[in-house]
Amino acid sequence: MKTETYKITGMHCAACSSAVARVMSRLDGVSSCEVNLMTEKMTVSYNEKKVTLKDFTRVIEKAGFGIETCDAPKTKEARYDSRGLIIAGILSIILLYISMGQMFFKNLPVPHFANMNTNPLGFALTQIILCIPVMIIGRKFFTVGFASLFKGNPNMDTLVAVGATASFIYSLYMTFSVTANNHAVHNLYFESVAVVITLIMLGKYFEQGSKEKTKAAISKLLSLAPDIAHLKNNDTVTDVPTSNVKVTDILLVKAGEKFPLDAKIIDGETNVDESMLTGESLPVAKAIGDTVTGGSLNISGNVYVEVIRIGDDTTLAKIVRFVEDAQAKKAPISKTADKVAGVFVPVVMSIAIISAIIWLMAGEDFSFAVKIFTSVLVIACPCALGLATPTAVMVGTGLGASNGILIRNGEALETTHKIKAAVFDKTGTLTKGKPEITDIYTEDENKLIFLAASAESAANHPLAHAVLKFAEDKAINYVAPQSSENIAGKGVIATVDKTQVIVGKKGFLTDNGVDTSKFDKKATELEKAGKTVMYISENESILGIIAVSDRLKDDSAKAFAKLKEMNIKRIILSGDNKISAEYIGNLLDADEVYSQVLPTEKADVINEIREKYGEVLMVGDGINDAPALTTADIGCAIGSGSDIAIESADIVLMKNSPLDVARAITLSRLTMRTIKQNLFWAFCYNVICIPIAAGVLHIFSGPLLSPMIAGLAMSLSSVCVVTNALRLRGKRL
Amino acid sequence: MERKIYVPDMHCENCVRRIDNALKEIKITATVNLETKTVTVSGCEHCYKKAFDEIYDLGFTPENA
Numbered sequence: 125m126k127t128e129t130y131k132i133t134g135m136h137c138a139a140c141s142s143a144v145a146r147v148m149s150r151l152d153g154v155s156s157c158e159v160n161l162m163t164e165k166m167t168v169s170y171n172e173k174k175v176t177l178k179d180f181t182r183v184i185e186k187a188g189f190g191i192e193t194c195d196a197p198k199t200k201e202a203r204y205d206s207r208g209l210i211i212a213g214i215l216s217i218i219l220l221y222i223s224m225g226q227m228f229f230k231n232l233p234v235p236h237f238a239n240m241n242t243n244p245l246g247f248a249l250t251q252i253i254l255c256i257p258v259m260i261i262g263r264k265f266f267t268v269g270f271a272s273l274f275k276g277n278p279n280m281d282t283l284v285a286v287g288a289t290a291s292f293i294y295s296l297y298m299t300f301s302v303t304a305n306n307h308a309v310h311n312l313y314f315e316s317v318a319v320v321i322t323l324i325m326l327g328k329y330f331e332q333g334s335k336e337k338t339k340a341a342i343s344k345l346l347s348l349a350p351d352i353a354h355l356k357n358n359d360t361v362t363d364v365p366t367s368n369v370k371v372t373d374i375l376l377v378k379a380g381e382k383f384p385l386d387a388k389i390i391d392g393e394t395n396v397d398e399s400m401l402t403g404e405s406l407p408v409a410k411a412i413g414d415t416v417t418g419g420s421l422n423i424s425g426n427v428y429v430e431v432i433r434i435g436d437d438t439t440l441a442k443i444v445r446f447v448e449d450a451q452a453k454k455a456p457i458s459k460t461a462d463k464v465a466g467v468f469v470p471v472v473m474s475i476a477i478i479s480a481i482i483w484l485m486a487g488e489d490f491s492f493a494v495k496i497f498t499s500v501l502v503i504a505c506p507c508a509l510g511l512a513t514p515t516a517v518m519v520g521t522g523l524g525a526s527n528g529i530l531i532r533n534g535e536a537l538e539t540t541h542k543i544k545a546a547v548f549d550k551t552g553t554l555t556k557g558k559p560e561i562t563d564i565y566t567e568d569e570n571k572l573i574f575l576a577a578s579a580e581s582a583a584n585h586p587l588a589h590a591v592l593k594f595a596e597d598k599a600i601n602y603v604a605p606q607s608s609e610n611i612a613g614k615g616v617i618a619t620v621d622k623t624q625v626i627v628g629k630k631g632f633l634t635d636n637g638v639d640t641s642k643f644d645k646k647a648t649e650l651e652k653a654g655k656t657v658m659y660i661s662e663n664e665s666i667l668g669i670i671a672v673s674d675r676l677k678d679d680s681a682k683a684f685a686k687l688k689e690m691n692i693k694r695i696i697l698s699g700d701n702k703i704s705a706e707y708i709g710n711l712l713d714a715d716e717v718y719s720q721v722l723p724t725e726k727a728d729v730i731n732e733i734r735e736k737y738g739e740v741l742m743v744g745d746g747i748n749d750a751p752a753l754t755t756a757d758i759g760c761a762i763g764s765g766s767d768i769a770i771e772s773a774d775i776v777l778m779k780n781s782p783l784d785v786a787r788a789i790t791l792s793r794l795t796m797r798t799i800k801q802n803l804f805w806a807f808c809y810n811v812i813c814i815p816i817a818a819g820v821l822h823i824f825s826g827p828l829l830s831p832m833i834a835g836l837a838m839s840l841s842s843v844c845v846v847t848n849a850l851r852l853r854g855k856r857l
Numbered sequence: 858m859e860r861k862i863y864v865p866d867m868h869c870e871n872c873v874r875r876i877d878n879a880l881k882e883i884k885i886t887a888t889v890n891l892e893t894k895t896v897t898v899s900g901c902e903h904c905y906k907k908a909f910d911e912i913y914d915l916g917f918t919p920e921n922a
Contacts, residue, residue: 140871143916187916188875 125155127169130180133190135164140189141436147183151175160435166191208261209325216315216322219254222247223315244309248299251314255292262321282469284324287476287501288317294494311491313498316830320502349419349440353384356428373431377422385418386438387429394425468504472814476500479818495830499817503834504810512802515849520795527857528778529788536774540758540792544738546687546785547730547752550698550708552745553762554782555674559586561594562655562675565646566668570600576660576670577602579618579625583610587658590672591627615658626661633659633666643669654707674704676711683782684712690789693737697721697729697752726752743777743785760785787857798852802845809841860905861922862896864912872917879911895922 135141141159144166148157153174159166168180177193184191225232226240237243238250259266269285291313301308354376355364361376366384369375377383379394393411398420410416416429419440435441480497484490517534524531531537548554566572577595580588581602595602605625608618615628617636626633630640630647638661640647647657647669655673659666684694695716698705705719718729730752734740742749742756753759753773761773762780777784813834815821822828829837867873873889876896880887885908886899896919898908912919 142866143872143875145916146918147914147916183914186914188879 125169126172127167130166130168131192132159132164132166132184133192135159135189143187144184144189147187148180151179151183153179158435206329209322209329212258212261212318212322212325215254215258216318219251219258219315219318222254223251223312240309244302244306245299247309248295248302248312248314251312252296252299255314255318258318258321259288259292262325265321265324283472283501283504284320286473287498288320290494290501291317291498294491298491313495316498320834349438350382350384354378367435369431369434371431371434375429375431376426377416377429378426379422379424382421383416383418383429385431386415386433386440387418387431388415389413389427390430392425392427394427395423397421397423468810472500472504475504475814475818483819495828496817496819499829499834500814503813503817503829503837512806512845512849513799515846516795516798516802516852519849519852520791520798523853523855523857524788524791527784527787527791529784529791529857530776530778531788531791532774536758537792537795539739540741540775540789541796542739543692543741543758543789545693545695545733545736545740546789547695547697547733547740547742547756548782548785549742549744549749549752550696550700550705551674553743554680554696554708554712555676557674557745559590559656559672559674561590561670562673563650563671564668565643566660568667570598572660572668572670573598573600574602575620575623575625575662575667576627576658578605578620579608579616579627581605582608582618583616587656587672588616591658591670624663627658630657630659633661636661636664638664638666640666642666647671652703652707654704676708677780677782679781679783681712683784683786684714686783686786687789688713690786692789695733697726697742727755730755741785741789743782760788790857794852794855794857798849802848805848806841806845809837813837858901859897859899862898862905862909862912863920863922864894864896864917865920866917867891867894875915876912876917879915880908883907883911885911 132141132144135144145157145159148154148159148166148168151170153171155169155171157166157168177191181191221232222234222238223240226234234240237246240247265281265284266289269281269283273282273286295312295314295317298308298311349366351366352363353366353369354361355369356374356376369385374390375384375387383396389410389412391412393409396408396410396416398408398417410427415432416422417440418433418438433439476497479500480493483496484493513534517537520537521531524537531540551557564572573591573595576591577600580591581604592602603620605618605620606622608616610616611628611632614632615626618625618627626636626638630644633640638659640659643659643666647659650657650669650671653673655671658670658672660668660670687694693715694712695718696705696709696712696714697718698708699721700719702719705717708714709717716733721729726749730740730742734757739757741758741760742752743760743762744753745762749761753761758775759773760775760777762777762782762784775788777788813829817829817834819828820826864872864876867876867889870891873891876889877887880889880896880898885904887908888897889895890897896908896912898905909919
C-alpha cells in the first residue's frame with residue numbers, strides 16, 4: 125500500500141473536489157482518497173500493484189480535471205532578479221558617464237579609446253559594448269513585447285521594445301556613418317536604450333516588491349495554524365500532523381500554543397487571543413462547551429478540546445479562501461481600466477508614428493524623428509493604468525482582513541461605497557441576542573431570585589436562562605424544585621422548599637388566583653420600553669416582577685451615529701413585536717423601523733427600501749437573514765467567525781460589532797478614492813507627457829524630452845501609483 | 858425520444874459545463890438543467906445509457922429520473 129499526494133487542477137467548488145474523490149474511489153486498488161479544494165491537493169492511498177498514476181490521470185482527466193505530481197515545476201512569473209538589475213544599473217551609469225558626461229562637462233576624465241572628440245568610432249563602439257548586455261538582461265521586454273505585437277495584442281512591453289529597438293537600430297546606423305562623418309556621433313542613443321530598460325526594470329522590481337507585500341496578509345493567515353497537534357488517545361498524548369486529525373478527535377492544547385483546528389473545549393478553561401482572526405485585541409475567556417477557532421492563541425491554561433471542523437471547513441480555511449477570491453476577482457472599475465489600456469497601446473503607437481512623420485515633413489532630420497518616436501513610445505507605457513485598480517483592491521481587502529472585515533470581491537468593495545441605506549436585523553445584530561434581567565421590583569430581591577431561579581431551573585427557554593444566569597452572577601444558590609410544570613407561552617408552576625411558586629405572564633398568575641395589581645403599573649411602563657415582564661408569586665401572593673430585555677450591543681449606538689455622520693439612512697428590520705423594535709429604533713435614532721417582518725418577507729422589504737433610497741446594505745447574523753442578504757446590493761454577515769454564513773454574504777464582519785459596518789463603508793470609500801486618484805494621475809500623466817514627448821513644446825522653442833527622461837518619468841508614474849495604493853495600509857478605519 | 862437523468866450532486870454552473878462538454882464530446886444531444894438537476898437526453902436507449910455512463914465517469918451519481 126502506498127500513500128501519495130498529487131496536485132489537482134481545474135477544481136472550482138466543493139462539488140468538483142467530491143467528484144475527484146468519487147472517481148478515484150471507484151478505481152479498484154484505491155483504498156482512500158481525500159481531496160482538499162483549498163490547497164488543490166489529493167492524498168490517495170492505493171495498492172501499487174493494481175493501479176498506477178496512469179489510471180489516476182485517465183479517470184481524473186475524463187472527469188474534466190488535471191493532475192500533477194507535487195514536485196512538478198511551478199510556472200511562476202519570471203522574477204526580475206536584483207543581480208541583473210544591479211549589473212544593468214552599473215553598465216547604464218558607465219554608459220551615461222561616457223556619452224553624456226563629455227557633453228555637459230568638457231574636462232571630465234574619459235579614456236582615450238572612448239573619447240567623443242579624439243576617437244569618435246571608439247566612443248560609439250564602447251557604447252555598443254556596454255549597451256548590448258543591458259539589452260540581454262532586459263530581453264524579456266523584447267521577447268514578450270514583440271510576441272504580443274505580432275499576435276495583434278500589443279502591451280506595455282511592446283512600447284518599450286519598439287522604442288528601444290528603433291533607437292538601437294538608428295544608433296547602429298549612425299555608428300557606421302561615423303567613419304564618413306564625425307558629426308554623426310552626436311546622434312547616438314545607446315545610453316537611452318540602456319537607461320530606459322534599466323529604469324523600467326527598476327520600476328518592475330519595486331512593483332513586484334509591493335505586490336508581494338500585499339500578499340503578506342494571506343501568508344500570515346495561512347501560517348497561523350500549527351502543523352502539529354497533540355492527540356489524546358486513551359491516557360496517552362502523541363504528536364501527530366494536523367492534517368491527520370479527524371473530527372471528534374480529542375486534542376491537548378497547552379498554554380502559549382495555538383489551536384490547530386476549530387474545536388470545542390471539553391476540559392479546562394483559558395483565555396484565547398483571537399486577534400489575528402477577528403482583529404479584536406482583548407483576550408476572550410473560554411470554558412467547557414465554548415468553541416475555539418483554529419489559529420487563535422491559547423494564552424493562559426492547558427485545555428482538552430474536541431475537534432469540530434477540519435480541512436476546508438475550518439474558519440481559517442474559509443477566511444483565506446475569501447480573501448484570495450476577493451483579490452483574484454476584478455472590480456468593475458478595473459475592467460474599464462483594462463479596456464482603456466487595450467486601446468491605449470495602438471493609439472500611442474499611432475501617435476508616435478504620426479508625430480515622427482509630421483516632424484520629418486516639417487523639415488527636421490531623421491535623427492530628430494527617431495527621438496520623438498522613441499520618447500512617445502517609452503513615456504506612454506500604460507502600466508500605471510493597469511496597476512491603478514488591482515493594487516488598491518489588494519491593499520484594501522488586505523486592510524479589511526486585518527481589521528476583521530472580509531470582503532468577497534472587488535465588486536463588493538466597489539458597490540459598498542455607493543450605499544445609501546443600511547438595514548440592520550435587530551436580534552443578534554444590534555442586540556446581544558440573549559435576554560438579560562434589566563429591572564427587578566420587589567421587597568426582597570434575593571428571595572425573589574432564589575425562588576424564580578429554582579422554579580425555572582428545569583426549564584429551557586431564553587427567559588429562564590436569563591434568570592439562572594442572573595442568580596449565578598449574584599452567587600444565589602438555587603435548588604432543584606420538588607415539582608414543576610411548564611406551560612408553554614405562559615409560565616411555570618413549581619414547588620420549591622414546600623412553597624408553591626408561579627413565574628410567568630400576568631394572565632397566568634391571575635388565572636391561578638394571584639392578585640397582581642400591586643405591580644401592574646410598573647409592569648406596563650416596562651412593557652412600553654420593549655421589555656418582557658415576568659410576575660413571581662409565592663403561595664398565591666405576589667412577590668414581585670422581573671423585567672427581561674435583549675440588551676443593545678455596546679457598539680450599536682456608535683455605529684448608528686457614525687452612519688448618520690456618513691449620511692446613510694439607518695433602518696431596523698425585525699421579526700420582533702412593534703413595541704420592542706420601535707423602542708430599539710428610538711434608542712438608536714433609526715430613520716425607519718420595520719417590525720413583525722417574517723424571514724420570507726424580508727427580501728420584499730429590502731426591495732421597497734431600495735426603491736425609496738437607492739443601494740441597500742443588509743446586515744444580518746446568518747442563515748435566517750439569507751434571503752434579505754442576497755437581495756440587498758451588499759449582504760453583510762455579522763458573526764463571530766465560526767457560525768457565519770460566509771458563503772452567502774458579500775462582506776463578513778468577524779468581530780460581531782455593528783460598528784464594523786461603518787468601517788467597511790469607510791474602507792470601500794477609501795479604496796475607491798485611491799483607485800480614482802490612481803486612475804486620474806495615470807491618465808493625467810499620459811495626457812500631459814505624450815504631447816511633450818511628441819515635441820509640442822518644441823514648436824514654441826520649448827524643451828524636447830529625451831527618451832531617457834521619458835523612461836524615468838514612466839517608471840516614476842508606476843511607482844507613484846503603487847505607493848499611493850500602499851498608503852491605504854496605514855489608514856485607520 | 859427524450860429521457861431524463863437526475864443528477865443530485867450537480868451544484869453549480871461549473872458542474873453543468875463539465876457535463877455539457879463531456880456529452881458534446883461523445884456527440885450526444887442533451888440539455889442540462891441546474892435548477893431541476895436533470896439532464897434531458899434526446900436519442901435512443903443506447904444514447905441514454907452512454908450519457909448515463911459518461912456522467913458517472915465524471916464523478917457524479919446519476920439516477921433514472
